[in-house]
Amino acid sequence: MWEYTDKVQEHFINPKNVGELDKPSGTGEVGSLACGDALKLTIQVDELGIITDAKFKTFGCASAIASSSVLTEIIKGMSIEDAAKLTNQQIADALGGLPKEKMHCSVMGREALEAAIADYRGVILPMAQGNVVCECFGVTDLEIIRAIRESNLRSVEDITNFTKAGGGCGKCEDRLRELLQQTVQAMAAEKATKPTAQRLTTLQKIKKIEDVIEREILPTLKKDGGGIELIDVDGDIVTVSLRGACSRCQSSLTTLKDYVEKKLREQVAETLIVEEAR
Amino acid sequence: MDCTGKVVYMDNNATTRIAPEVLEAMLPYLTEYYGNPSSMHTFGGQVGRAVETARAQVAELLGAEPSEIIFTSCGTESDSTAILSALQTFPEKRHVIKTKVEHPAVKSLCENLDTLLGHKHRITRLGVESDGTLNLDSYKAALADDTAVVSAMWANNETGVLFPVEEMAVMAKERGILFHSDAVQAVGKVPINMKKNQIDFLSLSGHKLHAPKGIGVLYVRKKTPFVTFLHGGHQEKGRRGGTENVASIVGLGKACELAGQMMAEENTRVRALRDKLEQGLLAAVPKAILNGHAELRLPNTSNISFEYVEGEAILLHMNRHNICASSGSACTSGSLEPSHVLRAMGVPFTAAHGSIRFSLSIYNTEDEVNFVLAKMPGIIAGLRAMSPFWER
Incomplete structure (x- = not known):
């Protein structure tokens, strides 16, 4: 069974703005029956370029329905310019997150919005x-x-x-x-x-990485009986060795990529790639 | 009686509850009778006798000899053991026949045979008709000189459709080909008598007939050549190593005894409940379609497609009323494609994504059927109201 957040459940059970607008300014239709999910989004845009109303019809699973419902809530009152910049991540975030395998539902929401905006503007999507x-x-x-x-x-x-x-x-x-x-x-x-704002010397980079590991990463892993040791830094490749419970853990790759790499990218350099020592 | 607040379990093809009598039979073997059946002392010996009693109970249900019963850990192990045994018995024969609707236990094994045995195999995957039944002409045509084994399920887990495995086994044996049937869904629901057929290997699983999870059986016909899969001690006469899962074996024995007694009820009362549920749903919900042959199937299973809505969404709404069932929809499986069984039957996508499988057991009541009949039409109508394809 999928682990859905309360927010997903809420939007699935009581979806907002279900239906179709009578004379919409723009309509976006994506997906198909064969694909297993489809969304028809209709939007009303006023003379100032503000989305005043939005309605959806969705064929699909709980996360597809919830993504559509939350999308209509997000875009109501938004300018077309801002709506055009909406990402699928924002849709997923508004739901408190989606299971990885269900991220395509949030992508479908964004695609339908883009299609509706393109229809309103009278352009063809690339x-x-x-x-x-x-x-x-x-x-x-x-x-x-x-x-x-x-x-x-x-x-x-x-x-x-x-x-x-x-x-x-x-x-x-x-x-x-x-x-x-x-x-x-x-x-x-x-x-x-691209010129980087603050270019680090190799030494600075290593020091910073060590610092983040000591201060943040290690204490968190220790809570689960795990540990980590920095082995090498070669350009952007950071080689580490997982210790304790982490070394035997099935999801050690997830720990490495979703947690360690994320932290280091946030705090040291965006380009870092974390790998486990073999 | 109202069923609000209580679990209405109609997912018995996924797993079943342990019968109270089964649990009672098992408990002593999880407490005071903890000896090893292989031990020399009386303390262990009495446990060994309990295993033999269970073996006789299983044999009785299948119309088999106790010596033809091998206890395994699950249906999947039984399937793997049988197919690999057959291929190792005839290493020069590299052709396997199975159907397109086999359980992943057989399907996935066949996809990995080349890696497992280190040489190429030819796999024939027999298609099914739109009602899920098998065409015996195409089966006959597929039997070849290099065919080592045929594997065909007795009853399909998703639709309940029955295959003529006994007839198929005769046709295989005429050509000297070994025959395996995954009867995990059939045992206890339809009569099986191994004395009256020529099937070489038959798999069953405890948790599908009110015994616990983690126990299975492989029936191997006397004189059918057998190659051990799990090597170890001399347990199961050297045919399956590993200390016996005694409590579960005892439980399975008891469950088989009960299944024999309950077979008539399964085919009368449970069938009537299933039919009431099915006919009620088909009448109350427009654009609802039965998947699978209406007669040639298990008495407990009903697979219905609700067009233009998606299965996971249906299941989650049912879940809010504590109604448990399954779906062949893509979204429930983690894959992105709907059930391979429904696709093999050519069920259109409009229907495949919205398929729901109800599978009943002797523990279901008429109140529960009425409860489901009262809830389902509203659930489907609610989802259709927000489907862009409905009323188009």
Whole structure:
């Protein structure tokens, strides 16, 4: 059974703004019956460019319904410009988070909003112009690249969780891996050319990493009977060794990526990659 | 009687409650009778006798000899043992026949055979008709000289549809091919008599018939060649190593005895409850479709698709009323595709995503059926009201 937050449950059981507006300023329709989820969003926009009303109809699971419902609440009263900047993460955050495997529901919400805004503006969305990579769910390369960039995806599994691509027959897995590699490399290259605000010397970097591990990471891991030791820092690659309970833990990879790497990226440098010593 | 606040359990193909009589039979073997059945002393010996009594009880339900019963840890272990045994018996034969609707225990094993045995295999996956039944002509055509084993389930876990496994076994044996049937869902619900068929291997699982989880059986016909899967001590006459899970074995024995006594009730009262539930739902909810053959199926299972709504959402609303069932929807499984069984049957996506499986047991009551009948139409109508595909 999925672990849904109270907020998801609430929006699923008592969804807000169900229905269709009579004469909407914009309509966005995404998904299909075959895909297992679909959303039709209608919005009303006034002369000042403010979304005054929004309604949805959704076919899908609890998190799809909840994502749609919370989306309508978020965008009501928002300007079209601000709404256009809404990310799927904001939708998921408004629900107190979604299970990883259900992140595509929040992506569907954002896509429907984009489609509705494009319809209101009378423009055609560029996303549909890409080449279809995942035949099962009709996901294009442009959509996949965008998800990788926006949500900082790092594995084929991540891509499936966020876009559904690869979740069917699995034939496009190689292509997804290729897109992932290319996009991650491109992102790294872009970062490298950007002047960083505060360039750290290697020594400073190591000191900072040590500091964050000692001060924050180690005490948290110790609570669960675990531990961590810094082994090496080579450029952006930080090699650590998990100790105690962590070294035997099934979810040590999650600990490493979702916790240790996140902390170090936040506090030392965004480009760091944490790896476990073999 | 109102069922509000109490659990209405209609998910018995997933697992069943332990019968009180079964628990009672088990308890002494979790307390004072803790000896090892293999020990030389009387204290252990008496435990060994309890295991043999259970073996006889299982054999009785299946119409088998006690020596043909091997206790395992679960249905999955039984399936793996049988198929791998057959392939190792005929290492030169590399062809396996199974159906497209087998349980993951067989499906996934067959996908991994090449890695497990270190050489290539040819797998024939037999399709099913739109009502879930099997076409025997295509089965016959698939039997080949290099076929080592056929594996076909007795009853499907999702739809309850029965396969003519006894007939299929005869056709396999004529060609010298071993035959395995996963009967996990069938045992205790439909009569099985191994004396009257030619099936070589048969799997069953305790927790599907009111015994605990973690105990299974592999029936191996006398004189059918057998290769051990789990090597170890001389337990189970050397055919399955590992100290016996005594309490669960005793429980399974008792559960089999009860199942024999309850078979008639299963096929009369439980069937009538299932039929009432099914006919009630099909009548009360528009665009509701029965999945699977109406007659050729288990007496306890009903798989219904509610078009244009999604299964997980239905289940969660049912859950609010403490009604337990399952769905073949993609969203419930963690994968993104709906049930492989419904897809093999060609059930359209409009229906597959909204499929709900009700599976009853002797513990269900008419009050519970009435309660579910009272709740379901509102749940479906509520979800359809927010579906963009409804009324299009």
